[in-house]
Amino acid sequence: MTPVIPTDHIIEITYLIATVLFILSLKWMSSPSTARRGVFAAEAGMLLAVIGTLLHHGIVEYKWIAIALVIGSIIGVPLGEVAMTAVPQRTALSHAFGACCVTLVGTAEFYLRTPNVPRLMMGVLALEVILGSLTFTGSLMAAGKLQEILPQRPITYKGANIVNLSVLAMAVLVAGFLVAHPGNKALFPVIIGVPLLFGVLMIIPIGGADMPTVISLLNSYAGLSAAAMGFVLDSKLLIVAGALDGASGLILSINMSKAMNRSFTNVLFGAFGQEHTSAAGAQEARPVHSATAEEAAAILAAANKVVIVPGYGMAVAQAQHKVRELYDALSKRGVDVKFGIHPVAGRMPGHMNVLLAEADIPYDKLLDMDDVNSDFPQTDVALVIGANDVTNPAARTDASSPIFGMPILDVDKARTVMVIKRGMSPGFAGIDNPLYYLDNTLMLFGDAKAFVGAIVRELTGGHS
Amino acid sequence: MQSDLITNLYVFILAAFIGFEVIRRVSPLLHTPLMSLTNALDAIAVVGAIILAGEHKSTLSTVLGTIAIVAATSNLVGGFIITDRMLKMFKSSRPQKP
Numbered sequence: 001m002t003p004v005i006p007t008d009h010i011i012e013i014t015y016l017i018a019t020v021l022f023i024l025s026l027k028w029m030s031s032p033s034t035a036r037r038g039v040f041a042a043e044a045g046m047l048l049a050v051i052g053t054l055l056h057h058g059i060v061e062y063k064w065i066a067i068a069l070v071i072g073s074i075i076g077v078p079l080g081e082v083a084m085t086a087v088p089q090r091t092a093l094s095h096a097f098g099a100c101c102v103t104l105v106g107t108a109e110f111y112l113r114t115p116n117v118p119r120l121m122m123g124v125l126a127l128e129v130i131l132g133s134l135t136f137t138g139s140l141m142a143a144g145k146l147q148e149i150l151p152q153r154p155i156t157y158k159g160a161n162i163v164n165l166s167v168l169a170m171a172v173l174v175a176g177f178l179v180a181h182p183g184n185k186a187l188f189p190v191i192i193g194v195p196l197l198f199g200v201l202m203i204i205p206i207g208g209a210d211m212p213t214v215i216s217l218l219n220s221y222a223g224l225s226a227a228a229m230g231f232v233l234d235s236k237l238l239i240v241a242g243a244l245d246g247a248s249g250l251i252l253s254i255n256m257s258k259a260m261n262r263s264f265t266n267v268l269f270g271a272f273g274q275e276h277t278s279a280a281g282a283q284e285a286r287p288v289h290s291a292t293a294e295e296a297a298a299i300l301a302a303a304n305k306v307v308i309v310p311g312y313g314m315a316v317a318q319a320q321h322k323v324r325e326l327y328d329a330l331s332k333r334g335v336d337v338k339f340g341i342h343p344v345a346g347r348m349p350g351h352m353n354v355l356l357a358e359a360d361i362p363y364d365k366l367l368d369m370d371d372v373n374s375d376f377p378q379t380d381v382a383l384v385i386g387a388n389d390v391t392n393p394a395a396r397t398d399a400s401s402p403i404f405g406m407p408i409l410d411v412d413k414a415r416t417v418m419v420i421k422r423g424m425s426p427g428f429a430g431i432d433n434p435l436y437y438l439d440n441t442l443m444l445f446g447d448a449k450a451f452v453g454a455i456v457r458e459l460t461g462g463h464s
Numbered sequence: 465m466q467s468d469l470i471t472n473l474y475v476f477i478l479a480a481f482i483g484f485e486v487i488r489r490v491s492p493l494l495h496t497p498l499m500s501l502t503n504a505l506d507a508i509a510v511v512g513a514i515i516l517a518g519e520h521k522s523t524l525s526t527v528l529g530t531i532a533i534v535a536a537t538s539n540l541v542g543g544f545i546i547t548d549r550m551l552k553m554f555k556s557s558r559p560q561k562p
Contacts, residue, residue: 022505023482026486026487026490026501027486029490029497030491032491032494032556039544039547042505043544046507046508049511050511052511053515056514056518058515064517064530067530068537072533072534072540073538073541075534075542076541076543077545080541080543080544081549084550087496087500090500091499094539094542097535098507098509100531101509101535101539105513105516105528108525108529120469227476230472230476231473233512234472236472237508237511238509238512239472243475243476243483245506246480247480247484248487248502251488252499348495348499349492349495349496349498350493350497353493353495353554354553357553357555362555362558363555363556364556364557366493368491368492
């Protein structure tokens, strides 16, 4: 007996509903008040799509599917439970997993279909496998650097760009040859192996400060390779999901590049800090004003309006919970405390927001650069914690500075600037920061967590 | 085949435009959860892997398909868990409407 609705149609309907739910889920991500509904919609869509797929008439063997789903879930749960400080490397790792899946499926499809692969299809398949493989190793490298298994500083050598570009060109050439001769089984591993190598070479010269851009770019590649897989499998659901992911990654990379005043090519082929480190080392010592926790606490207590500017240093020192105590202590005294967050603060887009939200700081106190910059002239104290280059006024004034033109947080316009810093070493990019020598700047030397803790003790100890 | 590809290209272009318009509106506040959510969505590639592993057309395709399911599922499960964990932390200081 044939069912009323053919199974194929049921599958297509589940895919269609899943597609709608995916788009809605991203729409609901626009605001924190609806975002969790977005996750729920995405989960529902995913569940529907997986159930629909399991009904597929071509499936003859469920054993391996079931085993793989269970193993995947077992690996997935701990990856979902990582500490918030480890989110950047977890994200990089998940880009690698996604790319791995796409590459493996593409490879299997090639060997199933060859030599009867239409040329256009072979082109898309090559694109899928090339993007997938380079994203796989690139993301693993990025995760390794973020986890500090690999050195974080950029590693450059003469002619690196030429080497990288020729490696990529080789992959493209071989892919072109395969499009002309899709029956050439022996050549297919080349368009996996060479991009795998390119992924490694691509990330070697990338430093920590460039990670937000690179992670976003890898996000975009992962999405595009999934969309290419959708073309190969003729799955519109996959094409839509891949296009959404690709678009999201692309928007984020453009945002990050803009926030650093750099082009994509500059990020990928630039290796920022290298040439400037020597120049910064030669800088002679200039006088700075420094202050103790007691003095800092007194100034903060007398302020009406305080803006805290967190950077990667806050994450490294795990100071976000102490910062929350400071926020509480000052709020209790009636001080208006807000947070100014630069788009590239931290190691991935939105990194600081997540850390501060984890420390229970209300999200309406977290302002992005454009909103907070107009506030600085009316701000009594700007407190910089572990951020450097994103507050460097040389980006506005000094045309010879390597970061000239980069949009920054105008902390120097506040009445008093306080900078918590371990010492006078230059920031990641190796550029000296004139902010530290201003008359209205007070340097608070010490570990971010310990120093904020000391200020909190001063604020709560004697007076409250 | 050729016309399918063209239809799919239309789908891709339209989805990309929807993606741009929708994601442009996401507040920078939520960029980290956004990335982990789109990562989880990307794990929809699992449907391709499931069919590949289930069709059992060759040993190679079954093996690669099975590994691909593991990779995608771990992304899917991990991605949703962490996104929801992050979003739970975002609280407003203003009293929330029920």
